[in-house]
Amino acid sequence: MKWSRTFIPTLRDDPADADAVSHRLMLRAGLVRQLGAGLYSMLPLGYRVLRRVEAIVREEMERIGAQEFHHPALHPAEPWRESGRWDEIGEEMFRLHDRKRADLCLGMTHEEIFTRVARAELRSYRQLPQIWYQIQTKFRDEARPKSGVLRGREFTMKDSYSFDLDDAGLDRAFELHAGAYARIFERCGIESLPVEASSGAMGGSESVEFMALSDAGEDWIARCSGCGYRANLEKARSALEAAADPDEVPEPERFATPGVRTIEALTTFEGGAQAERQIKTLVYLVEDEPTLLLLRGDHALNEVKLAEALGTARFRPAQPEECRSALGAGPGSLGAVGVSHLPIWADDALAGRRGLTTGANRDDFHLRHVDVERDLEGVRWTSLRNVEPGDACLDCGKPLEVRKSIEVGHIFKLGRRYSETMGASVLNEHGAETPLVMGSYGIGLERIMAAAIEGHHDAYGIVWPRAIAPFDVVVSTVKASDAEQSRVAGELYQSLRGAGFEVLLDDRDERPGVKFKDADLIGVPFRVIPGPRALAKGCVELAERGAGPADEVPLGELVSRIQARCA
RNA sequence: CGGGGAGUGGCGCAGUCUGGUAGCGCACGUGCUUUGGGAGCACGUGGUCGCCGGUUCGAAUCCGGCCUCCCCGACCA
Incomplete structure (x- = not known):
């Protein structure tokens, strides 16, 4: 073209x-x-x-x-109702009506x-x-x-x-x-x-x-x-280093933590604890039922994992008032010790831990010396946390990236x-x-x-992988008005096409810089330039996008040279 | 849906605070000169300033409402 x-x-x-x-x-x-x-x-x-x-x-x-x-992209609702997804899928599905008011959707x-x-x-x-x-x-x-x-x-x-x-x-x-x-x-x-x-x-x-x-x-x-x-x-999932917990801890002890509402605040509080020695207690409403989720203080909840564990995606974080009515305290002072009336899910990382600190379910108080096995009832264990870079692989122990x-x-x-x-x-x-x-x-x-x-570009533009480039070769004249260059460009164009390549002939009456910049930008893998310097030697320049400077190639060898590079 | 930003010729932007009827660069058209990495000069074309309403003698600019787009988060068969 x-x-x-x-x-x-x-x-x-x-x-x-x-x-x-x-x-x-x-x-x-x-x-x-x-x-x-x-x-x-x-x-x-x-x-x-x-x-x-x-x-x-x-x-x-x-x-x-x-x-x-x-198949059609426009679907009647019936098949989706049969599978149950008409109701399962929320707002992500485009839904519409026809003139008879029948439900339709656009297929996702x-x-x-x-x-x-x-x-x-x-x-x-x-x-x-x-x-x-x-x-x-x-x-x-x-x-x-x-x-x-x-x-x-x-x-x-x-x-x-x-x-x-x-x-x-x-x-x-x-x-x-x-x-x-x-x-x-x-x-x-x-x-x-x-x-x-x-x-x-x-x-x-x-x-x-x-x-x-x-x-x-x-x-x-x-x-x-x-x-x-x-x-x-x-x-x-990932493994964690064994925690350096004490072998035995005394009974949980309540202590005052005025104003402490975050994991972070408790780490710097006199008598507090490092984040990895805290239990983070989240309250979620799972199908409207308050549920406790426990994680190590420095770990983040992954809601997709939670959904998988719960078998439902119908859950949301509880509002502060909802926490209060469930546990008697607001966020920042919550804990699972002594809770037997609510479901409790805990992340694996807490298994077997001792000497931890958590909220006391009373505003401005925390508990220390918590032994997870001893002090928590009815815990269901699963993986809830996000893997962090550097965590150890479960299979081989090497760090994960x-x-x-x-x-x-x-x-x-x-x-x-x-x-x-x-x-x-x-x-x-x-x-x-x-x-x-x-x-x-x-x-x-x-x-x-x-x-x-994303994987193949440089400062000048796209560097297409050959198989999906819009064209295989671009033939650019340096000076479109030069009869000799145009003639050779036309011939090269024909012979390359004859060899099965998709070829773009840059015949525009533009300055060379413009044409080179454009060719770089659109990222065509091979560029052929029948420029005066090369033509004088019976050659053309052949450059591969993203692969260094151009070679001079004898006119008659151009097609086979490109074929060789593609092989 | 929560938070932030932005809508002014095709593209990138200034002008908005302080109201006076729109400007710059690129692109585009014509002519001349130029021709190996986004040319130069000259002349020119092109904009209901996102939309609706209000204030005002006068609105891109002030006020109200709406729409759209981008970014972060939430969400994501």
């Missing part, structure tokens, strides 16, 4: 509203424009990238035997829709396994769209669903997807890490997220420096969550009705674009 005839609205300045690197560069390189919060128009250059990503995804899905569908995912087809059409175990997928627009009414395309309200997702007769079949489908995903991300130039993840309200037994390490991401993952342990922070990352894919073992609620079954070999065992697998395509840019 000729650049002069192609719509590539590059920007010289950074747009004020773009913060994330990928967002900034996608705007500046003319890939996308914003329509509204979390809504982006794909411009020709951006859409080229998206289509190349799609092509890779299709190839890898077909390779594992998946078959492509295309398609478990129900695929399951309906499976229920209607799959009759026998002989038809299994099936892997079905689509590339579709998804809609989510995000509370806070951000970072450009990274968290949009409308986005493109490859979602697939596997249907098997048993768990072993599901395991196979899951592994096939894990392999396909690893290949997809690798081909797209993204360094991705599979991590253990929380399944959230999606249900199911096991899930793995594929994370691209990046500060632009919104998820934190813990990764072991020693073994292969990796998990989303919502799931991650905590990194920010972008979730580019997520695969779930759904099991029978949807087939049972929606009644999707087949006859097994004994003629008995058996619910389908399902998996669901998603990849965010725009996120791949953004993650690739």
Whole structure:
């Protein structure tokens, strides 16, 4: 294509509203424009990238035997009511009515829709396994769209669903997807890490997220420096050094702590305690019932872990008055010692601890000498705290690192969550009705674009991984009005295209600096310059984006040289 | 939803406090000169100052309401 005839609205300045690197560069390189919060128009250059990503995804899905569908994005409420999610999902689902006032929604995912087809059409175990997928627009009414395309309200997702007769079949489908995903991300130039993840309200037994390490991401993952342990922070667990607690402590002793309302304040209070020798007592209303949550003073509660432990997401922190009516004191003076009328959940880190300090359930008083085993009743133990960098790995003891990352894919073992609620079954070999065992697998395509840019850019612009670059080669004339240069550029353009490359011919009547800057910005992997100096020697300049200075290459060898570098 | 910031030609911004009818850089158009890393000169095009209402002789500027966007947090199948 000729650049002069192609719509590539590059920007010289950074747009004020773009913060994330990928967002900034996608705007500046003319890939996308914003329509509204979390809504982006794909411009020709951006859409080229998206289509190349799609092509890779299709190839890898077909390779594992998946078959492509295309379902509506607009759904009647019924399937969602059947699965129970119409009511489970809150404001994140876009809901609307048609002219008959019937409820509809815009699909945020398609478990129900695929399951309906499976229920209607799959009759026998002989038809299994099936892997079905689509590339579709998804809609989510995000509370806070951000970072450009990274968290949009409308986005493109490859979602697939596997249907098997048993768990072993599901395991196979899951592994096939894990392999396909690893290949997809690798081909797209993204360094991705599979991590253990929380399944959230999606249900199911096991899930793995594929994370691209990046500060632009919104998820934190813990990764072991020693073994292969990796998990989303919502799931991650860690070991702690054994606490240097006394072997025996006297009975809990109440002492006055006037004005002390925080862990921090108690650390500096005369006769107080270090944060790691305190019990942090939180009161939550869990399905409207007051519940105590205990953590070590210096640890933070992870609400996703809490949800998993409780088996419900219907909880919230109690208001100060609610704490008072439950325990007789306000926040800052709360504790679990002597509490037998309320459920108590405690984080593992407190197990076996002695000589701790906690609130006395009386304003301005605390208790010291608390022995968790001895002094607390009816405690349920679980992991509630956030893993901190440097915590020891549970498996090998090496320190964990905590990194920010972008979730580019997520695969779930759904099991029978949807087939049972929606009644999707087949006859097994004994003629008995058996619910389908399902998996669901998603990849965010725009996120791949953004993650690739986050991982591959420099001060001048994008450095596209070759497989998803909008063009393979840009041929830039130094002086468009020079007949010789234009002629050679045109010939190179033709021969490169003949060799199967996507080529952009920068024939614009611009100064060379402008053209070079633009070429750098849009990040095309190879740049060919038929400049006067090289032409005089029968050569052209060949530069690889992000890989140092240009080489002079004899005209006739250009195509093979680029092919060689791509091999 | 809580907190913070911002809406002024396509982009980046000044002007708002102290009211007098809109300006700068880039981009864009025309001409000339220029042509190896975002050229120079000259002339020019383009703005209901987010929207509605109010105060005033007069509002980008003051007052009230609303909308939108960005950032932090909460949230996130």
